[in-house]
Amino acid sequence: MIKLQGSLKISGDKSISHRALIFAALSVGESKIRNLLESRDVFATINILKELGIKIRKKSNFWVINGNGTDGFLEPNKALNCENSGTTARLMIGAVASNPISCTFIGDKSLSKRSMSRVTNYLEKIGAETKLTKENYLPLMITGSNNLLPYNHSCSIPSAQIKSALILSGLNIKGKTTIIEKRKTRDHTERLMKYLNLNFKIKKFKNKQTLLELNGPYEIKSKDISVASDPSSAAFFIVGALITPGSKIKLTNIALNPTRIEYIKILKKMGGNIRIKKTRKLCGEDVGTISVKSSKLKGINIDSKLSPLLIDEYPILSIAATQAKGAMTMKGLGELRHKESDRIKSIVINLNKLGFNVEEKNDNITIRYSKTVIKNVKKIRTYGDHRIAMSFSILNLLYKDRILIDDKDCIAISYPKFFQHLKQLQK
Numbered sequence: 001m002i003k004l005q006g007s008l009k010i011s012g013d014k015s016i017s018h019r020a021l022i023f024a025a026l027s028v029g030e031s032k033i034r035n036l037l038e039s040r041d042v043f044a045t046i047n048i049l050k051e052l053g054i055k056i057r058k059k060s061n062f063w064v065i066n067g068n069g070t071d072g073f074l075e076p077n078k079a080l081n082c083e084n085s086g087t088t089a090r091l092m093i094g095a096v097a098s099n100p101i102s103c104t105f106i107g108d109k110s111l112s113k114r115s116m117s118r119v120t121n122y123l124e125k126i127g128a129e130t131k132l133t134k135e136n137y138l139p140l141m142i143t144g145s146n147n148l149l150p151y152n153h154s155c156s157i158p159s160a161q162i163k164s165a166l167i168l169s170g171l172n173i174k175g176k177t178t179i180i181e182k183r184k185t186r187d188h189t190e191r192l193m194k195y196l197n198l199n200f201k202i203k204k205f206k207n208k209q210t211l212l213e214l215n216g217p218y219e220i221k222s223k224d225i226s227v228a229s230d231p232s233s234a235a236f237f238i239v240g241a242l243i244t245p246g247s248k249i250k251l252t253n254i255a256l257n258p259t260r261i262e263y264i265k266i267l268k269k270m271g272g273n274i275r276i277k278k279t280r281k282l283c284g285e286d287v288g289t290i291s292v293k294s295s296k297l298k299g300i301n302i303d304s305k306l307s308p309l310l311i312d313e314y315p316i317l318s319i320a321a322t323q324a325k326g327a328m329t330m331k332g333l334g335e336l337r338h339k340e341s342d343r344i345k346s347i348v349i350n351l352n353k354l355g356f357n358v359e360e361k362n363d364n365i366t367i368r369y370s371k372t373v374i375k376n377v378k379k380i381r382t383y384g385d386h387r388i389a390m391s392f393s394i395l396n397l398l399y400k401d402r403i404l405i406d407d408k409d410c411i412a413i414s415y416p417k418f419f420q421h422l423k424q425l426q427k
């Protein structure tokens with residue numbers, strides 16, 4: 001039986017990598033970025049920034065970015081291709097809005113089915129002109145302005161991408177931009193802004209809403225950034241170690257941002273033997289080591305309130321649930337329909353195909369324990385979704401490669417070194 005053992009440094013965090021590049025581009029002067037995730041999504045952001053006139057190059061083990069300031073983007077000569085990356089699209093649409101240029105954003109088939117009006121509706125209110133395909137999708141055209149209006153935004157969908165797009169648009173607006181967030185989402189943008197010494201306010205209310213107040217325009221002084229390692233990528237190996245008997249692993253340099261590691265609390269409640277040790281602060285983020293031993297898991301109920309904090313981890317939590325005694329119910333997963341694939345469908349169809357007892361009802365998924373023996377080779381459809389491909393690759397540790405993944409290449413979207421790292425841990 002395969003087990004996972006040893007220590008590993010996971011690749012850089014995807015969310016922080018996009019933001020590090022964008023903020024370096026909006027700074028004045030040269031910044032170096034270390035441990036940048038070199039994945040397809042992040043390269044989409046690099047290529048778009050280059051099209052907008054930013055000089056970016058790689059030197060030995062770091063990247064050098066020459067920023068042009070918050071109003072320094074040049075009008076691109078061709079369409080800006082976000083490929084599969086929702087974060088690239090949403091954040092860059094926000095970032096170009098406060099520059100007086102016209103841009104066309106395009107993406108791959110999957111991204112072209114994901115909502116962009118969730119960002120442009122706000123940008124229209126402050127004076128950017130946008131034209132979307134079928135009023136919601138890429139390709140979209142945007143004409144920005146360096147005279148956008150200060151505005152009080154209120155975000156109804158809990159989404160770090162929407163919030164970050166509005167923050168980025170606000171950096172070159174004269175006056176006060178406020179953003180109310182009803183439910184907490186990942187806060188890497190705010191942490192990076194603090195690290196870069198930007199002056200802004202955060203107020204937390206008793207009803208759990210948060211108000212962010214920007215006072216632009218900002219001049220950002222360039223500063224080197226080191227990217228902490230990705231807790232969402234770590235989740236695959238953590239679950240891998242929990243479900244394979246005899247495993248014991250240590251993952252180092254992981255971003256311990258509370259908006260990203262809620263899944264560890266869930267796995268611990270399920271009986272997972274996981275220890276977290278904070279080791280240092282890195283560019284505004286707490287960073288540390290996560291140690292995991294294989295464990296007997298039990299199913300629990302996950303409340304819908306937690307969904308913004310678990311948004312990328314439901315696929316791998318579903319894999320943990322297949323090995324947990326009892327029943328596991330994950331509630332309020334509606335936003336999963338707007339990801340790289342309809343993740344409710346991708347989880348349920350594939351687990352059912354493998355013979356697991358899975359039920360979907362009103363955006364909730366219930367997985368009941370059943371001792372499933374996979375005798376014949378079964379083919380999983382990833383729908384081009386990297387997190388689905390990695391989740392089922394982890395389940396495969398228990399089924400000796402009897403699970404075939406139709407498209408492993410999509411893993412390079414967020415974690416090109418996934419199989420190399422998995423092999424390193426495999427004993």
Ligand code: S3P
Binds near residue numbers: 016160
């Ligand atoms: C991200 C935010 C989340 C997450 C995505 C990365 C970010 O999306 O699913 O992988 O970097 O801001 P939403 O903002 O749509 O929840």
